[in-house]
Amino acid sequence: MAVIPANPAIRRPAVPWPMCVAEEVREALEHGAPVVALESTIIAHGLPRPRNLRIATELEETVRSRGAVPATVAVLDGTAHIGLDKAQLERVANDDSLRKLGHRDLAIALGSGGSGATTVSATAFLAARAGLRVFGTGGLGGVHRGWTATQDESADLGLLARTRITVVCAGVKSILDVPATLQRLETLGVGVLGFRTPTFPGFYLHSSGLPVDWTVQEAAEVAAVMRAQDALDGPDCALIVANPVPMEAQLDPELHDRVLAEALETATKEGISGQAVTPYLLDLLVRQTGGASLEANLAAVRGNVRIAAEIAVEWSRQVA
Numbered sequence: 001m002a003v004i005p006a007n008p009a010i011r012r013p014a015v016p017w018p019m020c021v022a023e024e025v026r027e028a029l030e031h032g033a034p035v036v037a038l039e040s041t042i043i044a045h046g047l048p049r050p051r052n053l054r055i056a057t058e059l060e061e062t063v064r065s066r067g068a069v070p071a072t073v074a075v076l077d078g079t080a081h082i083g084l085d086k087a088q089l090e091r092v093a094n095d096d097s098l099r100k101l102g103h104r105d106l107a108i109a110l111g112s113g114g115s116g117a118t119t120v121s122a123t124a125f126l127a128a129r130a131g132l133r134v135f136g137t138g139g140l141g142g143v144h145r146g147w148t149a150t151q152d153e154s155a156d157l158g159l160l161a162r163t164r165i166t167v168v169c170a171g172v173k174s175i176l177d178v179p180a181t182l183q184r185l186e187t188l189g190v191g192v193l194g195f196r197t198p199t200f201p202g203f204y205l206h207s208s209g210l211p212v213d214w215t216v217q218e219a220a221e222v223a224a225v226m227r228a229q230d231a232l233d234g235p236d237c238a239l240i241v242a243n244p245v246p247m248e249a250q251l252d253p254e255l256h257d258r259v260l261a262e263a264l265e266t267a268t269k270e271g272i273s274g275q276a277v278t279p280y281l282l283d284l285l286v287r288q289t290g291g292a293s294l295e296a297n298l299a300a301v302r303g304n305v306r307i308a309a310e311i312a313v314e315w316s317r318q319v320a
């Protein structure tokens with residue numbers, strides 16, 4: 001019987017390159033101290049300049065003020081960074097050439113020395129690889145409207161179905177097909193917890209009107225669920241903590257519905273497709289609501305990052 005020699009390239013253990021974990025983050029992980037992953041697509045492609053940099057900095061400060069270490073994730077010149085310094089964060093906010101990287105783009109960007117901002121899928125992948133367990137973001141990608149024709153479902157969902165990480169979000173944007181997205185999460189086996197809410201949040205709106213099966217009231221309860229997941233050693237998928245924008249900060253529902261319908265129509269007319277769909281619609285919504293959608297967006301992200309930090313703190317306390 002012929003013995004096929006093992007490919008040494010496959011056997012070789014992982015080397016530190018191409019991932020650079022910031023000193024502060026590495027230290028926190030070594031000591032079991034709380035760390036929160038933050039994505040960079042929201043900074044580079046989801047928020048207008050120059051406010052994006054201020055917000056990126058503010059989000060990191062929010063994490064710190066709650067007693068956790070922030071780790072914004074991005075790919076710069078062929079290296080995946082878990083935790084950015086000031087200059088790197090500035091670059092993410094201002095560099096026009098930064099691409100939008102989903103997890104499928106990671107090896108390609110690293111192998112070719114490229115740079116880009118990471119989406120939820122790429123951030124969750126890299127953060128989990130680095131040993132982080134909690135991630136705060138705005139909204140998840142999901143199933144787009146008209147999916148039967150375009151097959152446009154965010155790669156976020158597939159990646160979250162096989163990555164053990166807790167993601168705090170305000171649901172998914174109403175530019176998506178929200179019921180279909182919830183159904184996909186169920187099919188993929190991704191757990192969803194409503195945070196102090198019995199309904200799935202509507203990102204700009206406090207509620208999408210759709211129920212969630214589980215509701216928790218405190219960060220400690222989320223940490224307990226994460227411990228149970230570890231005790232079972234699975235399922236190896238994400239836990240979604242769906243945290244609504246406060247009622248007083250939500251977008252006026254009437255304005256929301258009107259502008260959304262217009263934006264969807266324009267996007268179809270202009271033939272926007274693929275990765276461009278999400279940033280295009282978000283930008284159009286901001287302009288058509290006179291900035292009001294941006295304020296609701298920010299309120300949602302701020303709330304999520306705060307809760308993510310609280311969960312990370314509880315989690316490190318409970319596993320200590």
Ligand code: PSU
Pocket residue numbers: 039041042045046102118119120121138139140141142153154155156173274275276278282
């Ligand atoms: N939702 C937001 N702002 C964003 C995104 C989602 O409120 O910037 C980004 C996230 O990075 C998310 C990505 O992972 O859009 C999904 O893009 P796509 O639909 O192309 O997978």
Ligand code: MN
Pocket residue numbers: 152153154155274275277
């Ligand atoms: Mn897409």
